Amino acid sequence: MITTLEPGATPAAKVPFRFTVPEQLHEVDFAEPADARMRRALEQWPAALRGLTPQQAVHLALTQEMSLAKLREEGAVYVGQIFARSDHDPARVTTGQLAIMVKPADLRAEQPLAAIAGGLTVRGEPREIGYADFPAGEGLVVGEEVTVSLPFTPLGRRTPVTHRMRQAQIVFAFPDKRRLAILSVSTEDLADWQAYLAILNGVAKSVSFDPPAPPSSITNQLG
Numbered sequence: 001m002i003t004t005l006e007p008g009a010t011p012a013a014k015v016p017f018r019f020t021v022p023e024q025l026h027e028v029d030f031a032e033p034a035d036a037r038m039r040r041a042l043e044q045w046p047a048a049l050r051g052l053t054p055q056q057a058v059h060l061a062l063t064q065e066m067s068l069a070k071l072r073e074e075g076a077v078y079v080g081q082i083f084a085r086s087d088h089d090p091a092r093v094t095t096g097q098l099a100i101m102v103k104p105a106d107l108r109a110e111q112p113l114a115a116i117a118g119g120l121t122v123r124g125e126p127r128e129i130g131y132a133d134f135p136a137g138e139g140l141v142v143g144e145e146v147t148v149s150l151p152f153t154p155l156g157r158r159t160p161v162t163h164r165m166r167q168a169q170i171v172f173a174f175p176d177k178r179r180l181a182i183l184s185v186s187t188e189d190l191a192d193w194q195a196y197l198a199i200l201n202g203v204a205k206s207v208s209f210d211p212p213a214p215p216s217s218i219t220n221q222l223g
Helices: 034-048 054-073 112-120 190-206 218-222
Strands: 002-005 017-020 076-085 093-104 127-134 137-150 161-173 179-187
Touching: 017 190, 034 054, 054 076, 054 093, 093 190, 112 127, 112 137, 112 161, 127 161, 127 190, 161 190, 179 190
Parallel strands: none
Antiparallel strands: 002 017, 076 093, 093 179, 127 137, 137 161, 161 179
């Protein structure tokens, strides 16, 4: 699926932002009420994956809603859920999330990604920071493990629960130097981490800030 944010689709947009996501991702509809989304998830997930317990389904639905609320505050323009059998262990369910965010930024530095990397470096935190080249340009790559807190237990009891999640981000600077595009993948399933990184890398390779090429004339097509 190809998604395009055309000029004017976001505040201060001057250039299009295009990316492609794999078919196995299930896009989240931000316009859908949270209670309807959770109700549908609790109905569909156990049927889609045999062996998924009601406790696991509730845990996944609550985790999803907490994550979505945070991502919307952070400027998410796309969120896709990954929900499948583990490649590492087919008897186990693996779940993860791909999010794409657009954030305003003042990128006046000659090397804006290096400046951002400097701000992310915190002594004592297990955060990996590096760079990689993609068709859309250089990307800042960040990997870390974070603690996620939920106000409920998997059975819905009002008791705070914390768990560890691994996430990786690829950050691109928009050509107008006024925004950042942040691609992020996250999961609790460390055994399947390489599969999630492959999804993130594939989406990053599809990113483009160029307008779509105009259709060629029939003369060129027949030539």
